[in-house]
Amino acid sequence: EPEVTQTPSHQVTQMGQEVILRCVPISNHLYFYWYRQILGQKVEFLVSFYNNEISEKSEIFDDQFSVERPDGSNFTLKIRSTKLEDSAMYFCASSELAGFYNEQFFGPGTRLTVL
Amino acid sequence: AQSVAQPEDQVNVAEGNPLTVKCTYSVSGNPYLFWYVQYPNRGLQFLLKYITGDNLVKGSYGFEAEFNKSQTSFHLKKPSALVSDSALYFCAVSSGRSNNTDKLIFGTGTRLQVFP
Numbered sequence: 262e263p264e265v266t267q268t269p270s271h272q273v274t275q276m277g278q279e280v281i282l283r284c285v286p287i288s289n290h291l292y293f294y295w296y297r298q299i300l301g302q303k304v305e306f307l308v309s310f311y312n313n314e315i316s317e318k319s320e321i322f323d324d325q326f327s328v329e330r331p332d333g334s335n336f337t338l339k340i341r342s343t344k345l346e347d348s349a350m351y352f353c354a355s356s357e358l359a360g361f362y363n364e365q366f367f368g369p370g371t372r373l374t375v376l
Numbered sequence: 377a378q379s380v381a382q383p384e385d386q387v388n389v390a391e392g393n394p395l396t397v398k399c400t401y402s403v404s405g406n407p408y409l410f411w412y413v414q415y416p417n418r419g420l421q422f423l424l425k426y427i428t429g430d431n432l433v434k435g436s437y438g439f440e441a442e443f444n445k446s447q448t449s450f451h452l453k454k455p456s457a458l459v460s461d462s463a464l465y466f467c468a469v470s471s472g473r474s475n476n477t478d479k480l481i482f483g484t485g486t487r488l489q490v491f492p
Contacts (some may be wrong), residue, residue: 363440
C-alpha cells in the first residue's frame, strides 16, 4: 500500500539554524499539507499546497517558514531560523483529490528538537 | 470557527468489551468529521469519515462512528475491543472547502488502553 514517507525521523538543531524537513507524498496525490504537534498538545495545521503554490496557511506559518515542491516527488518544509518553540513533531500529509470528501494520508512524522 | 473536543484523555477497556471514544464538535455549516488513529512511531491513519447520509459510519479495523446532530457528537465505537486497538485516537473536523485543499482541525486525542 502506498505511504507518505518523511525524512529524517528525528532532527536535532541549534536555535537559529535552518532546517529542512522532507516528505515524499503518495505519487498520484496533488494536495499537500504540513501539520505539527507540540508534545502533549493537539495536532495543528500549518500550511497546504496545491498546483505549486500555497493554498492556505495558519498564523503559525510566519515568514520563518516556507514550503517547496522542488521536483515531482518531494515536498519540503523549511524553517529559516529555528526557535526553541519550534520543537515539535511535524507531519506531512497528502490527498489525491480536493476538499473535505477526501481523506488525508499522513507520514510518520519528523521529530524536531531545537536546543 | 470549527472545533472538536475529546473530553477523555484516556479510556481503559477490557479485551472483548465494547469501546467508545467520545468526540463532540462545533461548526458553522455542515459538519465533515473524521477519526484517525496513531500507533507508536507511526503517522496518523485514517479510520472513517462522515460527510453525509447514514448516521452510522463503518470504517477500518471494525470501527464505526455514530453521528448525532442533536447532540453534536461523533463517537467512535467498536463492539469488541482488541489489545492491538491500544493507540492514540484523534477526532477531526474539516474546514469545509470542497474545491481546493481542506485543512483538518484536530481534537486533543484520546489514548485507548485495552487490557487482556
